[in-house]
Amino acid sequence: MTAELSLILNERPLPRNRLGEVETTSTNIAVLYPVGDGAWEIEGTRPRRWWQRPVEKSRRPCYAVDMGDHRRTGEFLRTPLPCRDQAHRFEATVDIGFRVHDPVELVRRGVRDGLDVVYGHLRRRLRAHTRKFAIDQADRAEEHINADVESGMRLPEGITVFHCVVHLEPDAEAQEYIRELTRSDRRNVLERFGHRNLVEETRNRAEIERIEQVARLEREEAERRALESLPSGVWALLQRHLIKHPEDTGYAVEAFRAYQESVGAREEIQDQRQTELLKFLVEKDVIRQADVPALREDMRRRIEGSAGAGAGAGAGDGTPAARRSLPATGTDGAPVMWGGSGGPGVVREPAAPAATGVVPIYVALDTSYATQECVGELGDALRSLQTALANSPDVSRAVRLSVVPFAERARVRLPSTTVGWDTDVPTLSAGGDRRYGALFETLLDRVPADVERLKRQVSPVHRPVVFLLTAGEPEDAADWPERYRQLGEHRYAPIIVACGIGRADPRTVVRLANPSELAYAAESPGALGEAVGQYSVFLQNAVLHIGRGAVAGNVDLLLTCPMGLRRITPDRVAGPTADH
Template structure:
């Protein structure tokens, strides 16, 4: 609308002012930028493009309301109409909002200002930020769908493979069952196993024959080594007067039985079942021999000559030389030089005692210094338990206890494994033995058992904690003048354990061992574990045979702190 100042002469007599109003059709396209349409989350907005057509239908109202710009009037009206509606739509639903607005604007809209909108077409799109968000989410959704489809394909393929594997396994088990049924009569010894292998792998004949030849050669070497050791031991015992002429007939019968001949005494059972010793495993030989004197941290603590009398406390050390030997027992000389000699005829072998038992304690260092070789000791303990389980009679004659110690001492069960802890407390280990050994022996005696003197294998990889007062509890453990059940202690040092320390712990220098130069702690642990298994098995067999006196050799890879051979005399409680 515009105001015209020029009136005709006829109009001037009636009107003062003339108004001209454009009543034609107007078509405009514009974006609602100054008043954007908010989405439902109030964080994003829709971009609206409006294509609108309108005309003036009430010019008097236009003049009355002084409307100068009809387009701005139309845009304000449409923005006020669209904004409340847009708040009900998510930013992703631009199409839904567009459809809804176009439906609202489908008919003519007559405004109070005298303008009628007869056509309105709205285009809705999310703003730039919302558009990027929608694109990213759409992309991720598509990737998720593709991933799910790929997973479904792979899962189906995996199920197919599992079905094929199961079918193949059933077929393999059926074939193996048929083979087992066909080979049911084949013995399970070495020869039988090789025959089975050749039946299924005939092309390995040359390899199997070569293996058999090597096995025979190894058996021959083992027999030769065993015979050489037996001869050396026989000479040693003969030179020292331990074997007397009366014993030769028994040994002759055993030797004839070994080579398949018979004689007057060939069928008598030996103290230890004869057989080749495994290569690298020490031999434990039955000997009715005396007991050596154990040294303590503060000086020697000598046992009584009557090592079999456990009913009463042993006499003080100074009475050793004055006390007469028990009837039938060997006189025990003091330990001097590099050997132990007997000055009397040996005691005749005792009869087998099925209810005899020897307590054996394996005390192992669990301090941080032993972390490198604890795995080998764990394997050795498992092997020892397996060997004892395979020989129930021997296991019944050995009461085995495993004690691990670091800052404290603990009794290890069959399922327990050694584990590296803090520094080593020797006092804790000896306190545990001092508490446990008398209690165990009393319990065994209460069961009616004939109990042999306990034996301790003490294996360490380092010295005690600095300044630790362990000597007093050690003396109370091994002093036979005050401790009726004082054990024999075999000490072995691995790694950083000093030879002087090992000699002080062992109840005789001849059963104190340290690794040879160049032998690593892990190798030493492996070899001592094999020695431990053979020793415990030999002790058990000795108890069964009724002749528990043993000669202990040096473990492979070790050296004695004192080079003489040690005899651990028997001592039982009738």
């Protein structure tokens, strides 16, 4: 700011005849005489020789007040003006004009420095305005302030501000902040355009890869149809190869001979292990000696049936059928089968191959607010399942897949579909509370309609299977059991394979499973992303197994837990559980 400006020209009262000693450049002066009781007499102003008065007043004490116009330009640097966030400051340059309109009030208040009064009032007024604007809105704040002070200001000290123009600029730190924001905005715009271009390029590349893959699959399918008249088995596979590559005949014959020898050796080892196992069971009084022949025949049929449902490695080539062991059994991986008269959990004899039917499968995924951190992994699980089915077209034709995400509501995002490479896998999003009742109501409406429609198209239609993944407890704990009961009592009641991760209570998971032996839980429930990855492996293996069973005419559930999941049953869950 500029130097001090004294509007009262004499600090102490002077006799009237001594006012000529007061130094001033103003010719517009008011002389004030105190007359007692706080009253004042104003002599008035004269343009020249204002100190000349009649002799009777020449010795009276008085004050001289500068009544002229004053123009000043100043800057608020030491006391910058705050913006709306209070973190940055404006610097203000003001062009101001003012004059005294009430010399009595000026003297009564003892105003010595007129600039201090004017700038102090203006600073307070400007601060009230600048707090309403962001630091990058200096032009708007300036316009708002100038509109406010355009009509002038009358100050209580007796001073009138008749001219005021304010110019605002952010201070140095704020200007650097604004420049950084501008650079950041520009980078964001460029990155958005770059991201958009990258997405488009990726989509184009994926479309080309899809077309190439479809063409490759069509060629493979045409080749398969051309060769399907040939017998199956290892020797048939070698024959197909030698048709295209006759130069490999010598090596192929030698390799096939070695293969026959290895198959015979494996069968001898298998027979020896069976004998040792049966001998051990007899010695421990687990079985009787008389039961050994029947058990040996039972084991033989199981192994041959398992091998026959596979690639038929030795069929048609004169070698014994290759044997495959059943999935590992135990506390958490015990095989559970369904679809026969023995009921859930009963292991039954392999059925003879029948005409291929279809199995309606529903993947019900918890997409409530609790799964926000793993909703990406849930989408990956669906895409992995699509890849697994598309790579096995014979299995895919026996499966009708539906995807039913649920939270506060349940909606069928992928209706009963034969999955292929061109299947549009839904994109999932998480949010809302978790309500089982909405899911079971949707299934009760959808499952019977799907089964009836499929029965008109293909036969047989196997019992529907629901794979249900939940990450916590439901909000409708009192209501969902009734919807669950209605679904379970329907003639097309589905099998429900339930799995709990996150905060899901094992007791609730057991109640969801139908039968209760098909209840599973994550070993580390808190790590949602990891648990979803383990469930994805479980889901792929289970769906492919069911589909292969449908192709072979022998559908069962023989589910083995992958690493990270465990099977839970009512007798292993702490506390009471509700019966189905």
